[in-house]
Amino acid sequence: MNGYLQLDKITKCYGDKIAVNELELSIPRGCIYGIIGPNGAGKTTTIRMIMSIIFPDSGEVLIDGKPVDKNFKNRVGYLPEERGLYKKMTLKEVIHFMAKLKEAPADKINSQMDMWLEKMNLIDYKNKKVEELSKGMQQKLQFITTLIHEPDIIILDELFSGLDPINIELIKNVMLDLKKQGRTILFSTHVMEQAEKLCEYICMINGGKKVLDGSLTEIKSHYGKNSIHLEIDGDGRFLNTLNGIANVSSYTNYYELTLTDSIEPNDVLKAIAEKVTIKRFERIEPSLYNIFIELAGENSNSQTSNIIEGGMSHE
Amino acid sequence: MNKFWTIFKSEYLQVVKKKSFIAGIILTPLFMVAFTMLPAFLASQDVSEQTPYSIVDLDNREIGSQLAEALTRYKLEDDSTIETYPLREIYELRQSDSDSLSSLRRHLDSLILTKSLKRYIVIFPNAESNDSVLMVSKSMNFKASNRYDNRISDILTQFRLKNSNIDLPLDTLLNITHRIDMMQESPGGKTKDFMATYFGALIFVMIIFGSIIGFGQILMRSIIEEKNSRIMEVLISSVSPFQLMMGKVLGLGAANLTQVSVWGAIGFLIFLFRGAVDIPVQVSSIVFNPILIVFFVIYLLIGYIMYSTMFALIGSICTTDKETQNFIFPIVMSLMLPVILLMYIVQQPDSLITIIMSFIPFLTPTMMVARLNIVAPEVFTLSDPIIVEALIGIVTTGLTCLGLIWLTSRIFRMGILMYGKRATIPEIMKWIKYK
Known part of the structure; x- marks a missing residue:
């Protein structure tokens, strides 16, 4: 895969700690690319290296096959995980300032500004100070400042944290629009469901290393053949004892079964039907969350507890 | 360079547009003038003393009365005279009379404490040869104390000169001991x-x-x-x-x-x-x-x-x-x-x-x-x-x-x-x- 934005074995150490270890990524033009992983996996360090905020100890960041140069920063819109704006400035001033820092032409800034303020329902606040906005509004304002200079590449670190469902929907639609316009969006999150809904490509990192990458459909079909969604009347404790079942995840109203490679789902269905009444039996693709658990389990390193914690924290 | 100027301009405007900056521009010179000039200005103001003083003269050669007279005719630098040092009383005591001196001082001390007396001056015998003059007061008014000091030393100088058989009237003496202002000259000739x-x-x-x-x-x-x-x-x-x-x-x-x-x-x-x-x-x-x-x-x-x-x-x-x-x-x-x-x-x-x-x-x-x-x-x-x-x-x-x-x-x-x-x-x- 020959990507638009490529990371070529980048490594970054802080003292003895390796934050990112020989990470290779290839991000195609015009897609939504998700970087997922638990807190402390090295997502932010990776993004900071892409942005030339810090520099890799070894390896390179390439754009269109060439190492990134000074002008690269102007082509990128970056929304950091840690949000902040000048509280004493008006919305207009903040947007203008941020656009100027990206060397956007003045006439473009003004037309774009009103368009975005309208879209984000902030137009009435244009001449108000940032400190007068609610937290969610400030998030949307920061989202505008990320996009005001019409960047080619958009990097969004933990975009949805702190937003209510209505604004999440609003911003999701904006992201899909941007993708339609051919922009490349790099999206990092520790909440797997979000990545699952938006991204075409996924890269999982853990402990500074890539655990998995590829298109979402590839990943799911590769890991998905043996998962069963099961709803039954009665007690499901016997499920563990059945032949050909590798793992049982039990939820309040249903079970998710992972079958071993050797068994046919029909045999399992028969075996269950003998014991209880089946309400629903369906072959499904596994959630990213389950894939991640599985992969991290194989590595069986100390990060696993973080992964679960990260995966369970829903919006 | 563009980005540098964007930051430069933003930082500049953020500060310059603040009200505190404009206030600082106007107020700082005022404060500066006040801080450097006010102490000098206040110290140069005449503090007139309305409360009287007393003199205790143990020397008995009329030093006390001469001092009182010199103080009433005190000449300021601009040649005007002020008469703001009212005399309450001159006590002439025998030098051997140490008991009455101490009781008198106790009396005068109590007058100072009740604020009916500003200060008193004790002139000991042979004051000009052993510089034994004592001034007692509650507050140290620098300027006023200086005047007492100057007058007393003028009179004592006069007595010293007399002892060396040089007789000068007090007024002449005052004209000799004029204050000299220090001036510095730089090579260009500007003082x-x-x-x-x-x-x-x-x-x-x-x-x-x-x-x-x-x-x-x-x-x-x-x-x-x-x-x-x-x-x-x-x-x-x-x-x-x-x-x-x-x-x-x-x-x-x-x-x-x-x-x-x-x-x-x-x-x-x-x-x-x-x-x-x-x-x-x-x-x-x-x-x-x-x-x-x-x-x-x-x-x-x-x-x-x-x-x-x-x-x-x-x-x-x-x-x-x-x-x-x-x-x-x-x-x-x-x-x-x-x-x-x-x-x-x-x-x-x-x-x-x-x-x-x-x-x-x-x-x-x-x-x-x-x-x-x-x-x-x-x-x-x-x-x-x-x-x-x-x-x-x-x-x-x-x-x-x-x-x-x-x-x-x-x-x-x-x-x-x-x-x-x-x-x-x-x-x-x-x-x-x-x-």
Whole structure:
């Protein structure tokens, strides 16, 4: 895969700690690319290296096959995980300032500004100070400042944290629009469901290393053949004892079964039907969350507890 | 460069548009004038004494009555007389009568405590030969005490002269012992009042000191605020840390220069209209010397850049105002030192100690300006050692600035991404070495 934005074995150490270890990524033009992983996996360090905020100890960041140069920063819109704006400035001033820092032409800034303020329902606040906005509004304002200079590449670190469902929907639609316009969006999150809904490509990192990458459909079909969604009347404790079942995840109203490679789902269905009444039996693709658990389990390193914690924290 | 100017402009406007900046421009010169002039003005005011004094004369040669008479005819510098020292009583006592002296003193002490007597003077026998005159009062009014002092010594001098068979009337004696004003003359032939020289140097040094501390702290706070509000990360994703640092340092430097220029203009107006308004002699006689002004502006800028770079460094490694305190202390001290030593510098502008200190880069800006204020010639000439020294000083401080900027930019780019905890010394050493 020959990507638009490529990371070529980048490594970054802080003292003895390796934050990112020989990470290779290839991000195609015009897609939504998700970087997922638990807190402390090295997502932010990776993004900071892409942005030339810090520099890799070894390896390179390439754009269109060439190492990134000074002008690269102007082509990128970056929304950091840690949000902040000048509280004493008006919305207009903040947007203008941020656009100027990206060397956007003045006439473009003004037309774009009103368009975005309208879209984000902030137009009435244009001449108000940032400190007068609610937290969610400030998030949307920061989202505008990320996009005001019409960047080619958009990097969004933990975009949805702190937003209510209505604004999440609003911003999701904006992201899909941007993708339609051919922009490349790099999206990092520790909440797997979000990545699952938006991204075409996924890269999982853990402990500074890539655990998995590829298109979402590839990943799911590769890991998905043996998962069963099961709803039954009665007690499901016997499920563990059945032949050909590798793992049982039990939820309040249903079970998710992972079958071993050797068994046919029909045999399992028969075996269950003998014991209880089946309400629903369906072959499904596994959630990213389950894939991640599985992969991290194989590595069986100390990060696993973080992964679960990260995966369970829903919006 | 565009990005540098964006930061530069934004920093400049953020400060200049603030109400506190405009207030500072107007109020600071007022405060400065008040602080330097008010004590001198108040001390020079006549404090008339309405409460009477008494004299206890143990000498019995009419020293007491002569003193009383001299005080009533006290001549001021502008030749008017004041009669604000009412005499209550002169007690003439026998010198052997020590019991009655002590009881009299107890009585007078109690009068002073009840405020019906301001002071009393005890003249012991043979006062002129053993200087035994005692003055007792509750408060030390410097000016008034001085007058008593002068008159008593005048009279005692008269007695001494009499003892050597020289007889002079008191009035003549007073005319001889006139106060002499110290004047200093510079090679150009211009006379300078010593106090005017001191205050001139003080004003220049205080402007450098004040504006560096003021704007340095604004810079440091804005960096800490940008770190804490996490704007830093957005900024750094658009501009390089070096552009950001220099944009901030120089943007605030421009605001600083704006402020000082306005003050300069105010000073120049006062200078132009010094005849029209009643300004104390110390201000009006400061001589405006173009060479001094040029060097002052250069040193103000170099000094500002040198110190504000250090403030930027502190801001980048600290996360709260409180943490910065320890780091600021040595900076304030090295800026304060020339102010404290100014009296010495004004008196010894060319001594070895002064010259050595003025080449310590951190002291150079203030020291050089203070020295130039005293001995700078009116025309630019390399034959004058102070000009050569001032030029060398510009080179050495300029190089120090470059070194500091290099060092700070290494630390700054890492420090600004540290949230929540202060950087440790080993961490900082590592950052300097990072590529």
